[in-house]
Amino acid sequence: MTLTEPHAPAPADATTRALLEVEALDVYYGASQVLFGLGLTVGEGETVALLGRNGAGKSTTFKAIAGLAPPRRGAVRLAGRELVGVATHHIARAGIGYVPEDRQVFPEHSVEDNLTIGAKAGPKGARDWTLERIYDVFPILAGMRTRMAGRLSGGEQQMLTIARTLMGNPDLVLLDEPSEGLAPIIVVEIAKLIATLREMGVTILMAEQNMHFCLDVATHAAVIDKGVVVYRDTIDGLRANREITDRYLSI
Numbered sequence: 117m118t119l120t121e122p123h124a125p126a127p128a129d130a131t132t133r134a135l136l137e138v139e140a141l142d143v144y145y146g147a148s149q150v151l152f153g154l155g156l157t158v159g160e161g162e163t164v165a166l167l168g169r170n171g172a173g174k175s176t177t178f179k180a181i182a183g184l185a186p187p188r189r190g191a192v193r194l195a196g197r198e199l200v201g202v203a204t205h206h207i208a209r210a211g212i213g214y215v216p217e218d219r220q221v222f223p224e225h226s227v228e229d230n231l232t233i234g235a236k237a238g239p240k241g242a243r244d245w246t247l248e249r250i251y252d253v254f255p256i257l258a259g260m261r262t263r264m265a266g267r268l269s270g271g272e273q274q275m276l277t278i279a280r281t282l283m284g285n286p287d288l289v290l291l292d293e294p295s296e297g298l299a300p301i302i303v304v305e306i307a308k309l310i311a312t313l314r315e316m317g318v319t320i321l322m323a324e325q326n327m328h329f330c331l332d333v334a335t336h337a338a339v340i341d342k343g344v345v346v347y348r349d350t351i352d353g354l355r356a357n358r359e360i361t362d363r364y365l366s367i
């Protein structure tokens with residue numbers, strides 16, 4: 117990951133290189149198939165929203181990428197490197213930072229300990245994310261560095277989980293439903309934070325049911341329905357496409 121100054125323009129589409137390529141993925145839980153030939157691409161510097169209703173297969177897609185739900189068929193490549201069959205901790209080392217649905221902090225440790233526990237060099241040795249930089253981007257955490265993580269609110273824990281993942285200097289961040297279960301006022305803060313990361317050039321794939329959360333945050337959208345990606349476009353393309361939003365994303 118190369119961090120640019122905040123507010124640098126996102127790279128133009130034409131020059132974007134594919135960072136993550138998911139191809140023809142079939143994933144099963146026991147005998148029941150959940151993903152059907154799923155395909156998805158995330159370009160370097162993009163913020164892609166994987167949108168779909170509850171049960172569509174968003175979390176399973178993330179688990180497959182992170183190595184927690186090994187696919188029966190298909191390919192997952194990060195910067196050209198095949199990750200199917202690679203152990204979860206090696207996938208993390210290869211540069212994928214995964215923030216699961218159930219935000220996981222170490223409750224008995226301070227905010228700062230939670231951050232330093234997550235610290236490691238990126239796959240190419242980069243250490244762009246330091247405590248100082250984290251506190252710059254997450255000022256709310258700077259004021260709580262000695263507080264036990266278990267005493268933080270849900271929104272603060274979500275921020276801490278994202279921050280801890282960044283401390284591992286990943287090339288790609290997977291955010292599974294970052295707005296889920298949070299009060300509307302906190303959701304706005306999380307959206308601002310993700311927009312800041314986008315402007316810094318962090319590559320993000322985020323799963324969401326909430327399209328409105330994504331409209332001002334994402335650069336691109338992929339819509340998943342019943343284990344298949346049925347649509348992919350820029351976020352503005354999705355915004356303008358009433359047929360798709362009515363069919364797959366209305367409640």
Ligand SMILES: Nc1ncnc2c1ncn2[C@@H]1O[C@H](COP(=O)(O)OP(=O)(O)O)[C@@H](O)[C@H]1O
Pocket residue numbers: 145150168169170171172173174175176177
């Ligand atoms: N551990 C599991 N075992 C069996 N079925 C599961 C498991 N996890 C998810 N599923 C099923 O897989 C489908 C996709 O789930 P999931 O990927 O969690 O969807 P989403 O994140 O879009 O809500 C759903 O039908 C769900 O019930």
Ligand SMILES: [Mg+2]
Pocket residue numbers: 174175176217292293
């Ligand atoms: Mg889910």
